[in-house]
Amino acid sequence: MRLAILPALERTVNPIIVTRSLTLNRGDVFRLPRACRDMWVVSGRAWVTFDGKDIILNNGERASFKRGKDAVVVTSMGKAPLVLEIPGEKT
Numbered sequence: 001m002r003l004a005i006l007p008a009l010e011r012t013v014n015p016i017i018v019t020r021s022l023t024l025n026r027g028d029v030f031r032l033p034r035a036c037r038d039m040w041v042v043s044g045r046a047w048v049t050f051d052g053k054d055i056i057l058n059n060g061e062r063a064s065f066k067r068g069k070d071a072v073v074v075t076s077m078g079k080a081p082l083v084l085e086i087p088g089e090k091t
Helices: none
Strands: 009-012 017-024 028-031 038-043 045-050 053-058 062-064 073-077 082-090
Touching: 017 028, 017 073, 038 045, 038 053, 045 082, 053 062, 073 082
Parallel strands: none
Antiparallel strands: 009 017, 017 082, 028 073, 038 062, 038 082, 045 053, 045 073
C-alpha cells in the first residue's frame, strides 16, 4: 500500500465550511486529519479503520467519527478511484 500525498482541492460548500475533495487510486492510503471527523464517499469504495474497527463505505455513503486516540485511516478499494469529500474547519 502507498500513502497518498495528493494536493487537496478546496471549495466552499456554504459560507462557513470549506470542503476538501480527495481522489485515491486502488491501494492508496490516507489518514484523515484529526480536526476532521466527517467524510463522504462521492464515488468508489473505501475501507475505513478507526479505533480498531473496520467498515466499508460505498458510493454516496457518509460517516462521522467521534474523537478517539487513533487516527481514521482510509484505503481505496475496487477498480474505480475513490473520491472523498472531507469537511474542514469552520472559517
